Amino acid sequence: MTDHYAHWTKQIDGARIAHQIEQLSEIGRTPQGGVTRLAFTREDAAGRARLREWMSAAGLQVQRDAVGNLIGVLRGKNPDAPILACGSHIDTVVNAGKYDGIVGMLCAVECARVIQANGGLNAPLHVINFAMEESARFGAGYGFGSRVMTGAEISKQELFARDRSKVLLARALQELKGWETGAKIATERTALAAAHKDIDASRYDWTRVRAFLELHIEQGPVLERAGKPLGIVTAVAAPTRLQIILNGEQNHSGTTPMPLRHDALAAAAEMILAVERLANEFAAQRVVGTVGMIQAEPNVMNSIPGRVELRVDIRSADADAKRACVQSITRALEWIASKRGIGMELETLTDETPIAFSDAVIQSIERVCAAQNLDALKMPSGAGHDAAHVARVAPAGMIFIPSRGGISHDPREFSTPTEITRGARVLLGALAALDSTNPKDPRADSRTI
Numbered sequence: 001m002t003d004h005y006a007h008w009t010k011q012i013d014g015a016r017i018a019h020q021i022e023q024l025s026e027i028g029r030t031p032q033g034g035v036t037r038l039a040f041t042r043e044d045a046a047g048r049a050r051l052r053e054w055m056s057a058a059g060l061q062v063q064r065d066a067v068g069n070l071i072g073v074l075r076g077k078n079p080d081a082p083i084l085a086c087g088s089h090i091d092t093v094v095n096a097g098k099y100d101g102i103v104g105m106l107c108a109v110e111c112a113r114v115i116q117a118n119g120g121l122n123a124p125l126h127v128i129n130f131a132m133e134e135s136a137r138f139g140a141g142y143g144f145g146s147r148v149m150t151g152a153e154i155s156k157q158e159l160f161a162r163d164r165s166k167v168l169l170a171r172a173l174q175e176l177k178g179w180e181t182g183a184k185i186a187t188e189r190t191a192l193a194a195a196h197k198d199i200d201a202s203r204y205d206w207t208r209v210r211a212f213l214e215l216h217i218e219q220g221p222v223l224e225r226a227g228k229p230l231g232i233v234t235a236v237a238a239p240t241r242l243q244i245i246l247n248g249e250q251n252h253s254g255t256t257p258m259p260l261r262h263d264a265l266a267a268a269a270e271m272i273l274a275v276e277r278l279a280n281e282f283a284a285q286r287v288v289g290t291v292g293m294i295q296a297e298p299n300v301m302n303s304i305p306g307r308v309e310l311r312v313d314i315r316s317a318d319a320d321a322k323r324a325c326v327q328s329i330t331r332a333l334e335w336i337a338s339k340r341g342i343g344m345e346l347e348t349l350t351d352e353t354p355i356a357f358s359d360a361v362i363q364s365i366e367r368v369c370a371a372q373n374l375d376a377l378k379m380p381s382g383a384g385h386d387a388a389h390v391a392r393v394a395p396a397g398m399i400f401i402p403s404r405g406g407i408s409h410d411p412r413e414f415s416t417p418t419e420i421t422r423g424a425r426v427l428l429g430a431l432a433a434l435d436s437t438n439p440k441d442p443r444a445d446s447r448t449i
């Protein structure tokens with residue numbers, strides 16, 4: 001297969017991207033050598049200002065929507081053609097690395113620069129910087145900006161969430177807007193109403209979009225272990241979360257004979273191992289199951305534990321496998337509870353549907369990888385990304401580049417300049433390929449599994 005866009009992809013300037021990554025990492029630098037640029041803070045605003053300069057320098061007309069998503073527009077030769085879009089985020093968790101989100105964002109801007117320098121695409125190109133992808137500051141779901149842009153419902157409860165300094169999310173939204181646009185910053189009382197208005201105003205028309213592409217670091221060890229240079233993401237895993245409350249019998253640890261006990265913590269121990277064993281049985285379908293939280297009462301040395309709360313997190317990109325695993329786990333826990341004479345209350349806290357990316361987008365990335373002689377791996381993503389929210393409303397796809405040691409959300413996060421440049425070349429190739437092929441409605445291929 002020949003690479004029709006080699007003369008474009010060769011113009012991707014890896015040194016420029018590497019330099020920009022270093023420059024961004026100076027904003028919100030931590031003593032441990034990491035970066036803290038939590039969403040809607042002064043540091044985030046400073047990072048976004050720098051990004052805006054680079055977007056403008058690449059030839060993009062940058063617009064800011066009312067919640068802070070940045071949309072850089074490059075006019076197409078055919079302004080009425082369906083839009084090609086790409087982008088990611090630049091906000092971070094606490095003491096993060098330099099690459100999560102940032103790499104994908106800067107590669108998207110670099111692609112725009114090359115496209116502009118070569119006279120543009122047929123279709124308009126929108127380069128999107130999603131606001132607040134990370135849930136680190138307010139603890140709500142990931143991808144606030146992309147959920148707003150795609151019209152997902154933002155609950156009142158989420159807007160009422162407060163960070164560690166007790167700042168309301170709704171208020172933080174207005175603060176960022178104030179700093180960036182000079183608008184008067186609403187008081188806490190009026191911030192909620194203002195936020196609702198801004199959310200309604202920030203819906204983006206995805207029916208005009210032919211495809212959305214996000215490049216991202218893998219944040220896991222799969223590509224490195226497999227020795228693959230690049231991943232083509234097929235689906236994004238989604239969690240099912242269970243809350244288990246076990247009611248046993250609290251009693252004196254010295255006077256209660258063993259056969260007469262109903263020890264809620266011993267039952268919990270058996271349940272934790274059952275979750276591990278059953279998730280392992282579905283490991284081939286990449287199901288993972290974790291009991292990450294336990295609380296025992298009264299939690300003293302000389303009492304038989306009477307009440308235990310467990311939280312179980314089960315994830316997969318394969319909806320059927322996840323459902324089957326959740327069913328086996330539920331049955332196993334019920335059996336353990338009944339054989340031990342323990343009362344059990346099981347509540348499903350969330351049951352989210354995994355998202356499959358568009359077959360048409362996946363195939364165009366595959367073709368570009370073949371043309372560039374890259375032995376890419378098709379793989380699901382265990383972590384959530386903005387592209388997963390976009391996939392619910394428009395054809396979307398993702399490109400992964402390897403993460404050294406599978407480490408992410410940590411200052412040790414690292415991808416090599418070669419890996420980043422390679423990713424940017426595939427992103428550019430895929431945009432160019434989608435631009436030059438006949439847009440037979442690829443939306444039909446976007447499905448939920």
Ligand SMILES: [Zn+2]
Pocket residue numbers: 089100101133216
């Ligand atoms: Zn990210």
